[in-house]
Amino acid sequence: MLKLQNLVYHPPATSEPILRDINMQLPAKQFGLVVGPSGSGKTTLLEILAGLAEHSSGHIFWGEQPLTFLHLQQLAGLVFQFPERHFCGDTILEELRLGHPELGMSQVRKVLQEVGLAEARLATAPHALSGGQQRRLALAVQLIRQPSILLLDEPTAGLDWSMRRQLAGLLGRLKQHWTLLAVTHDPGDLLAIADCCWSINQGELRSVAPAEVARPLARSLT
Numbered sequence: 294m295l296k297l298q299n300l301v302y303h304p305p306a307t308s309e310p311i312l313r314d315i316n317m318q319l320p321a322k323q324f325g326l327v328v329g330p331s332g333s334g335k336t337t338l339l340e341i342l343a344g345l346a347e348h349s350s351g352h353i354f355w356g357e358q359p360l361t362f363l364h365l366q367q368l369a370g371l372v373f374q375f376p377e378r379h380f381c382g383d384t385i386l387e388e389l390r391l392g393h394p395e396l397g398m399s400q401v402r403k404v405l406q407e408v409g410l411a412e413a414r415l416a417t418a419p420h421a422l423s424g425g426q427q428r429r430l431a432l433a434v435q436l437i438r439q440p441s442i443l444l445l446d447e448p449t450a451g452l453d454w455s456m457r458r459q460l461a462g463l464l465g466r467l468k469q470h471w472t473l474l475a476v477t478h479d480p481g482d483l484l485a486i487a488d489c490c491w492s493i494n495q496g497e498l499r500s501v502a503p504a505e506v507a508r509p510l511a512r513s514l515t
């Protein structure tokens with residue numbers, strides 16, 4: 294279980310904290326969803342959980358173990374918003390092995406199967422894949438490193454309706470084996486697979502029922 298206790302992030306450059314007294318518990322093998330508007334602190338929260346920024350006060354635990362930001366760099370896998378913009382490998386295989394040339398073919402095949410890319414040719418350029426396939430590859434790049442928690446920043450942003458649906462289906466299947474935490478301003482299909490849901494506003498996190506997140510959206514459509 295991932296536990297955050299009274300987490301605060303207040304960099305010296307800002308007059309107000311960006312994250313305020315965050316408390317959260319996400320059990321293993323569940324899908325957690327944080328929903329909030331632009332600028333509410335969603336990406337910052339993920340950056341702290343990925344060990345890319347250090348919180349100012351409070352505690353982060355995995356089970357009973359307190360985590361430093363060095364632990365977090367090893368335990369968490371972060372899939373950035375629009376991850377396809379960060380692909381560096383010339384081929385799928387290169388992308389998966391970046392920084393980890395020791396990864397064997399059985400691990401490569403297993404992870405591609407897990408994300409629904411079992412049929413992809415390893416010599417294919419990542420940029421030649423469809424938008425939905427590129428998102429799957431970005432998930433595989435993190436999963437092959439066996440993170441304890443997979444962090445997703447706006448995982449369905451920029452995808453069309455059908456690809457969003459398919460990706461939400463895949464994330465729903467991944468939680469059989471992995472713990473996932475996604476942040477988004479537009480929950481859409483992700484609500485249906487969320488086990489735990491929070492809203493975030495101006496750095497304040499509040500636990501909410503998924504239906505409560507869906508309701509304002511439904512109202513805005515009428």
Ligand SMILES: Nc1ncnc2c1ncn2[C@@H]1O[C@H](COP(=O)(O)OP(=O)(O)OP(=O)(O)O)[C@@H](O)[C@H]1O
Nearest residue numbers: 304306307311330331332333334335336337338478
């Ligand atoms: N290191 C920093 N120093 C100063 N301000 C920062 C820092 N990091 C983030 N911010 C500010 O904190 C606020 C939250 O940013 P963040 O990117 O986490 O929001 P977000 O909810 O992910 O927004 P979006 O959906 O638009 O990406 C913003 O106002 C941002 O400008």
